Amino acid sequence: MYIRRIRTLEMAAWWLSDQLYNLALLIRQGSESLTLHRLDDPSPTQIIDNILNYNRRATQQPKAPVTATYIAVVRCMDRKLDLSRIFGDLKFVDDIANPFGAVRPHIIEALKIAVLKHGVRVIFLLEHTDCAARSIAESAEAETYPLTTAAVSQHEKHVGTLLSDPVIDGAIRNQQLAVVRGVIVTDTDELIQLWSFDPTSDHWQPFHHPAQAAHPASVHLHHPGRSKHGAGEIQGILAREPLQSPND
Numbered sequence: 539m540y541i542r543r544i545r546t547l548e549m550a551a552w553w554l555s556d557q558l559y560n561l562a563l564l565i566r567q568g569s570e571s572l573t574l575h576r577l578d579d580p581s582p583t584q585i586i587d588n589i590l591n592y593n594r595r596a597t598q599q600p601k602a603p604v605t606a607t608y609i610a611v612v613r614c615m616d617r618k619l620d621l622s623r624i625f626g627d628l629k630f631v632d633d634i635a636n637p638f639g640a641v642r643p644h645i646i647e648a649l650k651i652a653v654l655k656h657g658v659r660v661i662f663l664l665e666h667t668d669c670a671a672r673s674i675a676e677s678a679e680a681e682t683y684p685l686t687t688a689a690v691s692q693h694e695k696h697v698g699t700l701l702s703d704p705v706i707d708g709a710i711r712n713q714q715l716a717v718v719r720g721v722i723v724t725d726t727d728e729l730i731q732l733w734s735f736d737p738t739s740d741h742w743q744p745f746h747h748p749a750q751a752a753h754p755a756s757v758h759l760h761h762p763g764r765s766k767h768g769a770g771e772i773q774g775i776l777a778r779e780p781l782q783s784p785n786d
């Protein structure tokens with residue numbers, strides 16, 4: 539508590555915790571699960587053995603109590619994204635990953651469960667730069683991956699359905715929930731182009747954060763979003779286009 543009141547102390551604490559975290563990772567590279575990446579062409583059996591060894595050792599430690607989960611995120615399964623660089627400890631996050639980070643009917647239901655039963659107060663709908671799933675949907679490969687292509691093209695429609703859902707709409711109007719969309723810069727994990735939905739005006743509003751104003755993102759993206767009841771047309775994310783409202 540005290541440390542949070544003094545900015546310099548807080549930043550020093552962050553720096554120290556980052557160093558300790560890196561040290562912990564180094565130590566853990568001696569453990570089974572994290573040496574996986576050093577195995578040369580591991581067989582499925584080797585991988586499962588590693589996991590079981592790691593799991594046996596991990597379960598010798600007491601399990602941390604379940605804490606509140608205030609965040610749910612729908613995002614692309616692209617393994618280049620490091621969500622711990624956005625949300626910190628993912629124990630506190632309902633993390634829903636799929637190709638593109640598409641909102642689909644079963645994901646809307648999952649988000650309603652997250653809000654009603656997990657106490658989630660912010661839903662992040664995140665796209666990211668250089669998304670392979672989006673590229674697939676816009677290329678000749680679309681025929682090979684018809685479900686992913688459909689998920690990308692119907693994303694905006696389902697975002698509209700999510701926002702119209704009585705549970706979600708009611709929670710936003712009661713100020714118990716915010717739905718935020720944005721873009722992750724894949725190379726850095728920086729969150730840019732954040733918008734939160736305002737049910738009163740039925741529009742997405744830009745979300746301004748002092749840190750973002752001080753360090754404007756180097757890339758600007760053409761946000762593919764539409765208004766809540768958008769037509770779901772696919773628009774490519776084009777680098778270095780001016781910021782555009784998802785309401786357009």
Ligand SMILES: [Zn+2]
Pocket residue numbers: 614615616637638666668669670671672
């Ligand atoms: Zn992607």
